Amino acid sequence: MLDGKSVLVIGVGTGLGKEIARVAVRDGANVTLAARSEDNLRSTAAELDPTGAHVHFCPTDISDSAQLDRLMDSVSERFERLDGLAICASNDSAMGGLESTTEKDWRRTFEINVFATANTVKAALPLLKRQGGSVVFVGSQQWIYPSRDVQQLAYGASKGAGVSMMYGLAPELGAHKIRVNTVVPSWMWGPNVGLYVTWQAGVQGRPEEAIKADLDAKFALGEMATDHDVAEAVGFFLSDRARSITGQSLLVNAGEFAR
Helix, strand or coil: CCCCCEEEEEECCCCHHHHHHHHHHHHCCCCEEECCCCCHHHHHHHCCCCCCEEEEEEECCCCCHHHHHHHHHHHHHCCCCCCCCEEEECCCCCCEECCCCCHHHHHHHHHHHHHHHHHHHHHHHHHHHCCCCEEEECCCCCHCCCCCCCCEHHHHHHHHHHHCCCCCHHHHHHCCCEEEEEEEECEEEEEHHHHHHHHHHHHHHHCCHHHHHHHHHCCCCCEEEEEEHHHHHHHHHCCHHHHCHHHHHCCCCCCCCCC
8 A cells, every 4th residue: 555655654663664665564564663762762673674765764763853854854855755744653641630630740741742733744844745745643532531450641632732723624635635634542462551451460460461441441442452453554544545535533432432
């Protein structure tokens, strides 16, 4: 689906960002990986493409505009174009509700999830304008249906702001044949949720399998989506199969919540 395209994945760690990159490589794209950790990027690039022909990486802190400019120069120098941008980087560390979330938590969450995300799209725009393409945000169901298990008021609010940004960007960038969509996951089985399950097993004194079974029971399909499942939806939005879809948010949540 992505044969010959150049795709930039922001926020490549051990979970969803890595799976998005994996899907893009599998589907024929030349892929640039970006995140703050150079060691992780290097090992991921070697895993996804041992030849180095189709995967490139550039350590980047997207809250730094100079580093964003360097990243886009790196993409241009290596692959000469940019057709797709997937932004998976986010700050989800602020836990709690109104009374327990500090002003510092609020500001740091919005700095990454809203301001840095907007600046990333802005930095990529000159490359995307050359031929059009696709921007995909990774949202969160916390925006519209907050989890009863983990309270993240600031994170959910920031992801809601991201959806609003998508609505504004869709007509603005549509004039340049650039599509903007959001994939909205709920719980995703992968390294991050695996850590949560291990933690809860210790807190509750129950087997990890029982903790995961409780989570899976919330979903209409009987199990939560995986990181890879969500990455497949991102890959679809990046591809020409979604060439007439823009300004849309897609829930990928195994039927936990419908609207």
